Amino acid sequence: MPKLIIDDIPVEVPPGTSVLEAARSVGITIPHFCYHPALAIAAACRLCAVKLLDGPVKGIQMSCSLPAQDGMVVSTTDPDALKMRSLVIEWLMLNHPHDCPVCDEGGECLLQDFTIAGGHSRRRYLGKKRTFQNQYLGERIHHEMNRCIECYRCVRFYQEYAGGTDFGVTGSAGRVYFGRFAEGALESPFSGNLVDICPTGVFTDKTGRFRARYWDYRFSPAVCQHCSVGCNTSPQNFQRELIKIVARRNDQVNGWFICDRGRFDKEYLNGPQRPRDPEVDGAPCDYRSALESAANRISEFCLQNGAASLAFLGSGRLSLEGCLVLSELARVVGAQACYFAEAAPAQGSLAAVRLLNEENAARVRDIEKAECITLFELDLMEEGAMLALSVRKASLAGAQVFRVGGAREGETHPLPFRYQEVATLDEVPFEGGSKGVVICGAGEKSPELLSYLASSGAKLVMLQPAANGFGASLVALERGAATLSDLVESGQVKAVACFEAEPPPWLLERVEVLACADWKPGATAKKASVFLPTTTWVESDGTSINYEGRAQRFLSSRPAGLPLKGLDSKYYSSETEAVSLHPPRVHRKDIPGGEEREAWRVMADLILELGGEPVNEPLTGRWGELKDLDPEGEGVRIYDLLSTQDLS
Structure with a gap:
């Protein structure tokens, strides 16, 4: 493994690790905008400059694209590196608007953080700023193109990682524009990740616009309950109302991202139709x-x-x-x-739990590294959308993807990868199953069919019809429930x-x-x-x-009760007050609807x-x-807790 020195600290990292990640491993943050661990290297922003004092490479280098090598002596605080970074920040700030007070990214903006860290505090440029027209991108994402610093994160995620085709980059030099050819709602079911991945405020969550600042929110680690994948999220609440849901990294489940359903389908949590009184x-x-x-x-x-x-x-x-x-x-x-x-959903869910074990239950990594993947009679974008990104990653690496059963009735999103239609599982060349994965929905499948799928020798993904369907099935089997x-x-x-x-x-x-x-x-x-x-x-x-038998802990992120916004007039001192705009004027010890x-x-x-x-x-x-599961950890697979008698 390469051994190098970064700011007088000896570092040893796996081969292929960038100098930026090597520095991060010992607690040194090198400023960066375009770099993201989940995306391919672009080296577009030029902010991650460091100076190599000795070793196989010398001089100013971009740390995000430079692999760590034996003998390197790296300085992140050398005057030449600091000057380079300060000039890059100044270039980026030439046209950036002074709109931090009204920007929803305020408080969680990398541009704010690294501008201050780079020592840039005064604008020397006195000319006119470059300006753009914003686009309507739908009811979920707000577009503010003037804030763009041309890091290319958005288009790299949208096109390369998520397989979207209706959003991209046009223009050249100082007129580069990130958007659509024509205004309209973004089509990708992963478009909401633009909000998280943008290091400035170009893309912000329109559903929570102008509601609160980052430091106002109450949030805790949570697990998405829309499907059985179990993506990790952070619900952000203000005044007992869920304002936003953002992705939380878990490399064993969802990586860095979540689907739009998990991000935006949240109104039922705040809605007045939700019953709150006994x-x-x-x-x-x-x-x-x-x-x-x-x-x-x-x-x-x-x-x-x-x-x-x-x-x-x-x-x-x-x-x-x-x-x-x-x-x-x-x-x-x-x-x-x-x-x-x-009985129909029960038999499939229970059979899936009986069939899966530590050896054959596929992890996300198994899907990403598979050579042959079969989608068996399911709507993947509805039953486990985030797994589509793992299948896409495998497909781009050369894996063959087969679909048995064709498109399901009511499918709303196309699959973001190439696949071949086949009539039966027998037509899939698993090559002994060593690198094969079968993905199916367990709900309403017969035990005999699921056993047949398991007999292929491939690793299995059997998606449950509910978020904790695996847990409910386990307890049902353990307790002999009918x-x-x-x-x-x-x-x-x-x-x-x-x-x-x-x-x-x-x-x-x-x-x-x-x-x-x-x-x-x-x-x-x-x-x-x-x-x-x-x-x-x-x-x-x-x-x-979740579907693979991974137990994960989630924590409450707000107290029970009605949101302050829009409380019934009975909680105010006068029915003529603008109740939708102000907290209650009647003091009380208990929480309304609590x-x-x-x-x-x-x-x-x-x-x-x-x-x-x-x-x-x-x-x-x-x-x-x-x-004692760590709610911020990766969770644990529960197979070592079980015995064969439990699943009989």
């Missing part, structure tokens, strides 16, 4: 009254019909903690615990209590709903005798297990109310190993 027979009440009523009705039903006639229904929307406590609640009452409403539809059709179950679960209409018509705990409005919440509001993943701590609880805590309260023992920590026994 109800008994449709009338709002306090949490304690609703809890007591739910416990009384469950007890009365069990006395009249027998505990086996009652089922507690969960789903893959529950955290792992919720799935475990649901089983305990059912045990205390003597009722059935169900994690799936219908499917609700089977219990209802056999006549065993006559009533249910649902916890973040929505049975289909035909099944809902055949059972009495004694209680419902959820954060979503729906037919189940309307039919339930007692309703208890739960918190979403943004207001909860918990654990989620009756929500995490789903597992609702279950734990019900257990106490029904005479069971307190549940203070859901992750016990072997699951206790997940209690």
